[in-house]
Amino acid sequence: MNIFVLGPAGSGKTLFVRNFSAYLINEGYKVRTINLDPGVLDLGYEPDFDVRSLFTLESIMREKNLGPNGAMLEAMSRLAEIDLPDFKDADYILFDTPGQLEPFLFRDTGRIIISKFEDACCLFIGDLPAIRRNLVGFFLYALAAYYILGTETIAVLNKIDLLSREEVSRIEELVRKPESLLEGRPSSVKEEMDMEILRALKSFFPPKRIPLISAKTGENFSEILAVLYEIKCVCGDLT
Template structure:
């Protein structure tokens, strides 16, 4: 089974790859680790496959590139090697119960660069876990934003995407977050109170969400305390073993 952690810089992809991997190993599974981040300096886990063997952002910056240009350039330079990386991941998957993929630091590198799109197209039904942090959820329309952003990832990568609120150990009102993320009737009733054009757009989008979104359960995770890891394990199992029904 291939699990891919996608999210913005700081959303906890690397930490959860590490701690969820340890959790699976404790459960008795064999786990392979893949690092796709050319910019990371240190990893808490030992990757079986690591794109930094081909190129790093740091060495490109030494050629005079700025950090943004160097990030893009590093994935341009990975492109001639993509078939090799796909083969390596497929080989790893055959030998392990789980393969955990830690994606580039900046989400756009994976969503917009051909490297991410091509790679995901060539893996067998990888499940994507879209990690977002509590700090992006400030207003009702932000909940609508993350729900649709998960659909955007699904649309772009063609992979079933599970939205996951990470860092729940930092949250004291988890039930409120859950209500906004899961109860679309409640969320739209709150959005209705916002008469701005932004509120109206959010209202329209969220009214439509139940029609367009594949049935999906939302995860609440903590890479720190291991909260929700059992749910993540269950959802991965269901994705691979019960034909993708993630309700």
């Protein structure tokens, strides 16, 4: 199964790939990792394939005399043309993706790459301490990724180790029972929008399928594995 780890800058994609791959190996699975971020300096793990062996953000900046944003767009165009390795020997292949999510999503690179794999899914990672007051906005962004990529996408809330137990429980309750947000009449346009959006989100991101994890400590990694297993069963045995 090819798992694309996506999410806004700094949400924990790289640390997740590092620690979740170690977790899967420990569980007895055969795992491969692929780095698709040409701009990263230090991954903290040894990928089985690294796009930086072909080009880096820095090499493109020098070669084309571009700034970092222009170089990232060029890198994404190149990425879409590459034949990525298809590791048939692995149970799980984890793809680390660029911090700049927009070119990956909105330049069609992501969709082109992911569509080359039949058994793909996405984990859309959010930095929970940063987004906890704007969870609906985060889920909308995850939904945009789902819509654009046309691939099963799971929203994941990361960095729970940085919040108090009480706060994590409160958010968990909110995520599991989003209808609690829908009680009463909306008192502003934003609340009205929240209600409509939550209704739509519920069908694409079933609450029980949203893991709250720590990529740092590995807490609740088992929940991600359970969701992946569920996806695999629904789609048939993909290996």
